[in-house]
Amino acid sequence: MNIPYTVEHREDTGLYNAKLGVWLFLASEVMLFGALFSSYILLRVGADPGTWPRHWLDYKLGALNTIILIISSVTNVVAWANLKLGSFGKYRFYQSITIVCAILFLGIKSYEYYGKFHHYTITLKDGRIADGHLQKEETTKDKVVIDGWWPASEAALMDPPTKIEEKKIEIESKDIAEMRNYGPARNNFTGLYFTMTGLHVLHIIGGIIVIFAIWGPLNGMWKTDPERYTNRVEVAGLFWSFVDLVWLFIFPTFYLL
Amino acid sequence: MSKASEQELQDVKKHVRQHVIIAIGLALGSLTTIWTSQTNFGSFSLNVAATLAIASVQAFLVAAFFMHLLSEKKVIYCFLVFTAIFFVAVIGVTFWARMPANVVHYQ
Numbered sequence: 001m002n003i004p005y006t007v008e009h010r011e012d013t014g015l016y017n018a019k020l021g022v023w024l025f026l027a028s029e030v031m032l033f034g035a036l037f038s039s040y041i042l043l044r045v046g047a048d049p050g051t052w053p054r055h056w057l058d059y060k061l062g063a064l065n066t067i068i069l070i071i072s073s074v075t076n077v078v079a080w081a082n083l084k085l086g087s088f089g090k091y092r093f094y095q096s097i098t099i100v101c102a103i104l105f106l107g108i109k110s111y112e113y114y115g116k117f118h119h120y121t122i123t124l125k126d127g128r129i130a131d132g133h134l135q136k137e138e139t140t141k142d143k144v145v146i147d148g149w150w151p152a153s154e155a156a157l158m159d160p161p162t163k164i165e166e167k168k169i170e171i172e173s174k175d176i177a178e179m180r181n182y183g184p185a186r187n188n189f190t191g192l193y194f195t196m197t198g199l200h201v202l203h204i205i206g207g208i209i210v211i212f213a214i215w216g217p218l219n220g221m222w223k224t225d226p227e228r229y230t231n232r233v234e235v236a237g238l239f240w241s242f243v244d245l246v247w248l249f250i251f252p253t254f255y256l257l
Numbered sequence: 258m259s260k261a262s263e264q265e266l267q268d269v270k271k272h273v274r275q276h277v278i279i280a281i282g283l284a285l286g287s288l289t290t291i292w293t294s295q296t297n298f299g300s301f302s303l304n305v306a307a308t309l310a311i312a313s314v315q316a317f318l319v320a321a322f323f324m325h326l327l328s329e330k331k332v333i334y335c336f337l338v339f340t341a342i343f344f345v346a347v348i349g350v351t352f353w354a355r356m357p358a359n360v361v362h363y364q
Contacts, residue, residue, distance in 0.1 A: 014330040023333050027340040034344045038351045045355060059291060066287045073323050074280040081269045241323040248315045251287065252308045256294035 007227045022235045026242050033246055036196050043188045053189045054159040062255035065108050072101035073244040076237045083230045088222055095215045102208045109201055116182040122171060123178040130169050131157060144171045193254050200250060203243045210236045279322050286315045
């Protein structure tokens, strides 16, 4: 059975079906991320003064990931343009850069997540607070070792100084009242950060799978039906650019403001 | 697929050049957002407005050029207009719910 309108345009829409479908899908994606951004605004505007964290994320890593995604968007469009010209080799070259960029993005994001899950605030029984990254090798059942600092209060953690002189802190386990990491359960900020960037990461992974499948295992279609193959690349590219677009809002809202 | 004509080749080269320029613009935009977020404009609201305005321009560039929205068919514009209406409604309802008239405090 032939699937209609994979290449030729429908008279009523003026588009091939996959393109119409992907734009409808992207419209639903706007609503999905829109609802999350709306939640972010609600929680942030409603937070009491001084209780919303600032500078908890490394903006340099966020900026690096932004540049990587921008490069991947360009190589993706250039790959498609070369396919339009019939240059399959150049398409493969540029699209491989897209895939490498996407993997780099995930690598940096994983590093950030790892840092957050190993970053702890330790409340001692005498009321003092220590904050820093857990040194797993040196931590034992009897003592916890972190590279960190001693904030004056919980409030000081909400907007920590940009340059902290970290030092090795050893705390005996019996003196610890509570240990909390910077994971999703810590507060609304980290909850939203992990939800939204996690959802974005899932989109990146989905994008890599689709782009790689078209680039590699499914590229036989280029020989049998090149126009349909080119359309597949275009549709995957639209999704990829959308993923880039969403990140352009995630970066300033979470890393900068 | 037939071999590309000289004209098509030139068009694509122009297309690629345009995308590279836009990518540089996007990268510069990101650096500018960092600057606006760290500069003291006298009010934090101004920092938020400036940073989000730049992000919106960047998003427009991606949608307009990388997603070819500027040269897209009318039906897609229709979808996007409806999406924008619902998107604004979602944000609007959020703010409406926060208005003092809708919050009653019992002491």
